[in-house]
Amino acid sequence: MKNGARTKAGLAALLWLGLALPPARALLEASMTRQMLIQMPLLALVGWWLAAAVPAVWRDAINRWNAHGINGFLIASLTGMLWMVPRMLDEALDLPWVEVAKFTSMPLLIGLPLALSWPRAGFVLRAAVLVEAIATAFRLAWLYLASPVRLCSSYLLDDQQRLGQGLLVLGLTLCVVLGWKLMWGHVRVDGA
Amino acid sequence: MRLRGRVVPALRTLLASLPIVAGGLAALHAATDGFQAFTSETARRLSIARDPRLLPQVPLEAADGSTVQLGDLRGRWLLVDFIYTRCETYCSVQGNEFARLQQRLGTQIQAGQVQLVSISFDPAYDDPAQLAAYQRRSGDRGSGWIVARPVQTTDLPKLLATFGVKAVPDGLDGYVHNAAISIVNPEGRVVAVLDWDAMQQAQDYVLQRVAP
Numbered sequence: 001m002k003n004g005a006r007t008k009a010g011l012a013a014l015l016w017l018g019l020a021l022p023p024a025r026a027l028l029e030a031s032m033t034r035q036m037l038i039q040m041p042l043l044a045l046v047g048w049w050l051a052a053a054v055p056a057v058w059r060d061a062i063n064r065w066n067a068h069g070i071n072g073f074l075i076a077s078l079t080g081m082l083w084m085v086p087r088m089l090d091e092a093l094d095l096p097w098v099e100v101a102k103f104t105s106m107p108l109l110i111g112l113p114l115a116l117s118w119p120r121a122g123f124v125l126r127a128a129v130l131v132e133a134i135a136t137a138f139r140l141a142w143l144y145l146a147s148p149v150r151l152c153s154s155y156l157l158d159d160q161q162r163l164g165q166g167l168l169v170l171g172l173t174l175c176v177v178l179g180w181k182l183m184w185g186h187v188r189v190d191g192a
Numbered sequence: 193m194r195l196r197g198r199v200v201p202a203l204r205t206l207l208a209s210l211p212i213v214a215g216g217l218a219a220l221h222a223a224t225d226g227f228q229a230f231t232s233e234t235a236r237r238l239s240i241a242r243d244p245r246l247l248p249q250v251p252l253e254a255a256d257g258s259t260v261q262l263g264d265l266r267g268r269w270l271l272v273d274f275i276y277t278r279c280e281t282y283c284s285v286q287g288n289e290f291a292r293l294q295q296r297l298g299t300q301i302q303a304g305q306v307q308l309v310s311i312s313f314d315p316a317y318d319d320p321a322q323l324a325a326y327q328r329r330s331g332d333r334g335s336g337w338i339v340a341r342p343v344q345t346t347d348l349p350k351l352l353a354t355f356g357v358k359a360v361p362d363g364l365d366g367y368v369h370n371a372a373i374s375i376v377n378p379e380g381r382v383v384a385v386l387d388w389d390a391m392q393q394a395q396d397y398v399l400q401r402v403a404p
Contacts, residue, residue, distance in 0.1 A: 064201060065207075067201040067202050067204070067205040070209065071209050074216075075212055075216075078213070078215075086232070087229065087231055087232045087235055150370075153232045153358040153360075154232075
């Protein structure tokens with residue numbers, strides 16, 4: 001393993017352990033907004049960093065089944081869909097095995113496959129993934145802002161609406177980043 | 193040869209995507225009770241309807257200071273809700289609704305076929321005096337409605353779990369809770385959970401099932 005890869009894997013392990021500490025979990029899971037906008041993305045980041053530690057032999061084997069990164073995106077989006085079910089947030093608090101599933105699937109089935117797939121995806125596929133991510137943020141934001149009922153029994157309505165606002169900001173930020181890249185950034189159009 | 197070099201990875205990827213999609217859909221299916229319950233509130237109602245839960249044997253202290261064993265109320269249809277007396281929103285309306293149900297189901301209550309029960313999930317504050325005041329200001333009609341708190345605080349989680357009730361402190365000395373009317377059959381099983389304001393539905397549910 002190269003030095004850079006070792007550092008990244010070490011950071012990933014530290015971040016994961018830090019997030020798993022009971023005080024960190026209590027703090028991040030006390031609010032729906034913190035669980036969805038901080039804890040879950042950080043768990044995915046653990047997996048993204050972990051990708052650097054995947055041995056070249058494994059990577060080659062995975063790549064053979066992952067043309068243009070399609071299957072990685074597929075795994076990440078299906079796992080993401082699962083964790084967007086409001087019930088899962090409640091159950092992660094109530095059932096230890098769901099919490100374990102969250103702490104393993106977020107890095108291994110979202111962050112890791114995204115990191116293995118993103119460099120292999122061409123311009124069109126990357127654009128499709130980004131635009132869909134933006135659309136999902138807006139759809140969820142709209143749902144949480146408009147819903148008069150609590151979708152999670154464990155959280156308060158104002159928390160849910162704050163999450164809606166947060167997702168709106170996230171979607172807008174992604175829009176700006178994408179727009180900026182297209183206008184002034186360096187975009188690779190040839191594809192992998 | 194060049195064509196093959198492009199087609200084979202694409203085919204392999206397609207082949208691999210099939211079990212991935214199947215696995216993802218299976219996980220979603222399992223997580224939502226067959227695409228039926230996306231929120232835990234729906235899941236609670238579904239689970240109770242599918243697999244009616246037995247009431248725990250828990251002693252309750254009623255507004256008049258007497259002790260009632262929840263298990264001893266078997267043999268009657270019970271309409272149960274969870275409240276805290278400091279509540280100024282849902283619960284005050286819930287109280288009025290129970291008082292009205294008391295009147296509308298008066299005949300069945302007299303015949304010992306139906307009983308209304310309100311249980312406080314804030315037993316530290318809701319002593320018998322507070323419970324009595326709550327019952328009075330809700331318009332209590334005198335009989336057939338027990339307003340009570342669990343005698344032992346340790347029984348509370350058991351009760352909440354049986355009925356699938358969750359009370360979250362709202363940071364303003366109150367609670368936000370999934371208010372509902374739960375229906376318990378004469379065998380002591382929670383058989384249905386209705387919306388907290390579904391008074392008419394609760395009444396019809398019981399009237400259709402009690403012996404005439």
